[in-house]
Amino acid sequence: MKKKSIISFIGILLFAILIGFLSKSFAEEKPKVVFVLKDLNSQYWEIVKAGAEKGFRDFALDGRVVAPIIGTAEEQSELLQGILKENPDVLVVSPTYAPIIMPILDEFVEQHIPVLLLDTDNSWEHKIAYIGTDNFDLGRKAGSLLASQLQPGDDVAVIGGDVKSPVSGERIEGARLSLNAVQINIATEKVNLANEATPIKDATKEILEEHPNIKGIIATNDVIALQVVKVLEEHGLSIPVTGADGIIEMIELIEDEKIPGTVAQNPFDMGYLSAETALKVSRSERVESTIDSGVDIIIKGNAKQRLNFYKSLLN
Template sequence: MKKRSIFLLITFIFTVIIVSFISFKEEKEKTNVVVVVKELNSQYFQIIKAGAEKGFQDLGLGGIVIAPIDGTVEEQVEMLENVLKEKPDILIVSPISPDPIIPILDRFADQNIPVLLLDTDDPWENKTAYIGTDNYDLGRKAGMLLASELQPGDKVAMIGGDNPVISGRRMNGAKISLEAVGIHIASEKTSISELSNDPIQIKETIEEILQNHPDLAGVIAVNDIIAIHVLETLKANGLNIPVIGADGIVDMLELIEKGTLQGTVVQNPYDMGYLSVLTALKVTNGDMIEMHVDSGVDLIVKENARRRIDFLKKLL
């Protein structure tokens, strides 16, 4: 019995060592993915982070999601330089501003590190793929939704930033839909900083528009934060007109559930994060991938707002 016990103990110890070695080897062999987003102070990017982390968990990839603390281009460049030193297997990045970020991304490409663009696209020739919204399609659907609440000849304003990839495409898409049904674009403002979404600047912008166009009938904003500040300013001026945003953050959805707004078009940031990790896995496996992995656009109205709110609150 004593010899048998010793044999069983030795067998157990060897089994533990072998299992530990295999687990360690598998952990070392996991694809190392680094996701660098613009910032993590907003609901939007927190939801992207949740999607990416669920992807790591489900797909068995090793990865991390990081962001500049203050959300500046300079911080993101420095962060990417530090990431490059670690030589990840794949980089997923949402560039704050593509022009100053592309040179550092070229260095990843030079070292044969695949780069996936997330949320913000750019015609950079070395990207492996873009995962995110078709912003022209989002704008087109936003314009259709706003038009459904107005009459031909009504005046609307469009408010966004100077980013041609995001704001520009959304505003162009919305313009096509609105003008097609006889809605007049009374004002287009592209001066809002999409990095800060400064409430004072937004308030001053919409008040200037109202001074020039007191008969304004609706507003399209390129993101939900701008849309909410616009709505607050309109309310302070005694106006109750439709405002359409984009991102689908909880604050905006709650306004729809309350009936303050009729509806909005939203991106799918959770899917965006998850799909970026799934695409990274496909790249690792040598599978064919699309150059644009579309994360889709949803219409949210009072009837489906609560379901989306509950889902997002669990993530946040």
């Protein structure tokens, strides 16, 4: 009996050691994935981060999310230089300014580190995949939503950022296509604006002075859209304004019935899908070159659900 007890004890001990060894091995085998975002100072990017971190947990990734403090391309480039030395299994990046960022991404490729582009696409030949919004489709849906609240022959305005960027430019082109199709006139375009209150407010005031019969405004992002709404309120005007990101403040305007609706990216899905894609790439699995995170139309009927979801993420 004593001999059997000793044998049983040794068996249990060896089994425990084996389990511990396997657990350690699996932990060590977690793919190392680093996300480099444009910033973490805005609600939009906080939601992207929340999606990525949910993906890290669900897909057993050794992942982390970083971003420049100020948000400049130079700062992002320095971050990437440091991450290159860490030799991650996969890099996920949203490039701030392609001419500065793409050369450092070439260095990742030279070290055989696969690179995924998040949120902002680029024609860079070495990307494994782009995960994000089809910005032309977003603009097309924004134009259709605005047109549904107007009449043929009405005048609208477009206000946005750098028209040469693959984000703003494609959104404007998509909106123009939808509006032209139903004979809504784009009376003016105020573009190449920084995401700062003063230039946006000044541009909006110019639109109202130069085109007093304007019936609606399309903004290429929500930072711009929110400032446009403020100017309209100051002038006692209530006309539809569509944004692009679907952040909490825009959804609250819909809930309060200050605007009828907007279109929205899915930043949480963007982060989550990027983590899932990073896992597949780390396993050398084939992935699609473009992974569309979708565009939603937000109106009074579904605004509350989206609002509660985002608030739960950020609390």
